[in-house]
Every structure is written in structure tokens, then in C-alpha cells.
Amino acid sequence: MQNWITDDPKHFLRSMKTATQLHAEDFITCTTCEQQPWFSFFFDGTGNNRDIGESWQTHANITRWMTRVFMTMMLCVLTACATGQSGGYVDVSAWGANYTEDYIQDFSIQTVDGKRSGIGGANVAEFSKGGAGGSECCSLIPGVDQTIKIVWRVGGPQDDKSQWKTYSRDVVVIGKMPGDTKDHSVLIVRFFPNHEVEAEVFPGDGSFGPSNPRMDKLFFVGPRVMRHMGE
Structure with missing residues (x-):
């Protein structure tokens, strides 16, 4: 059976x-x-x-x-x-985009019941210092229109871990699923003031470059462009 x-x-x-x-x-x-x-x-x-x-x-x-x-x-x-219709899973790596002046030590992607997906990011700089950080690859996570939990820790680069503060939010994934689930995709996790966060899937059969109007300018050479929740 x-x-x-x-x-x-x-x-x-x-x-x-x-x-x-x-x-x-x-x-x-x-x-x-x-x-x-x-x-x-x-x-x-x-x-x-x-x-x-x-x-x-x-x-x-x-x-x-x-x-x-x-x-x-x-x-x-x-x-x-x-x-890969909405409601399915998608294979992604996670990129962090920081629109706050908090230094994000690390963040992780989990299911709503707290099960770790195995991906996240670390050392996401303040917006005034670049606003981007390292990413991790790769894992299956709930896709577009499903809810995930994002957990992140904030603290100064020189602060002891005991001084870090932990935040978490349950968010509904936005974006577009790939036409073929074998295509590796990107999940951009955006951090905003007041400890707000959003997560958007960029499908592997699409564009991750600066020509894509949905892509955050923080990841490319050039001036930083501030973004707000929901834009």
C-alpha cells in the first residue's frame, strides 16, 4: 500500500x-x-x-x-x-532586500507551523549601506498564494547575540509560479519599517535582471531606490 x-x-x-x-x-x-x-x-x-x-x-x-x-x-x-499552479511548491533560493536601518543578522523561511525549509539569508545590510545581503540555495517552499513564516534577527554588527532581537511574521507569498517546477526560482524577502515583511517569487523561466520592473534595484550597480510595503 x-x-x-x-x-x-x-x-x-x-x-x-x-x-x-x-x-x-x-x-x-x-x-x-x-x-x-x-x-x-x-x-x-x-x-x-x-x-x-x-x-x-x-x-x-x-x-x-x-x-x-x-x-x-x-x-x-x-x-x-x-x-506549478498556485497552491503548489516551488524550488527557490532566498534573497534579502532591506528597506530599514536595522542590520539583519539572519533570516529563515519556515512553514506556518514552524518547520524549517532550510533556506534563508544572512548579513543583510542597512538600506543606507546597500540594503542587500547573502542568500542561501536551495529548497522547496510553499508557493504563490500560500502562507510562510519569516523569522529574522536584528542586531548591530558588533553586538553580542544576547542583544539581538527576534521577529517573525506570517506572510502570503506573492509573485508568479514558474511554468515548469524544475526551473529554479528566486524568493525575494523584503524588510520594511515597523517590522513588516513581504515575500515575492520570481519564476525561473522569467528574468532576474534589472530590466524586470519588479526586481529590487538594491541587487544591481547603481543608485539605491527606496521601496514601500505593497509596491
């Missing part, structure tokens, strides 16, 4: 493909086999035996119809997973 309870969307996809193949083989075998069906006789409303050949043909037709319905349902599920 397949274990359908999993947090790994890739495992789920593999399991669904296996189930589709197994069920299709079982149905096809049933519709083409020459062995006696599990029932031996059919009866009409008067109690008289009906023609077994006719009944078996009806059974075969019904089974073929069920096979087509099952395969169509599985195809819809697999297609939704493969195309």
Missing part, C-alpha cells in the same frame, strides 16, 4: 504516477482477460438467466468507461502538479 501522507510534493507526484500505472494495468487486464468473471450467472427481473456473453460485454464496457474516468482524473492531478 502506498504511503500517501507526505510533506514531499515530489514523493507525492511519484506515488500518483505509480498508482496511475498500476490501476491502469489492473483495469486493462480485467477488460481483456478471458477468464470467467467473479460472477457466473446474471438474472433479469423475472429470475431468468440472462445471456452471459451479453452481460460480460456490458461489464467490459462499464470497466473501460471507469478506466477512462480514472485516467482522466489522474491526468488532471498530475498536470496540476507539473505546471
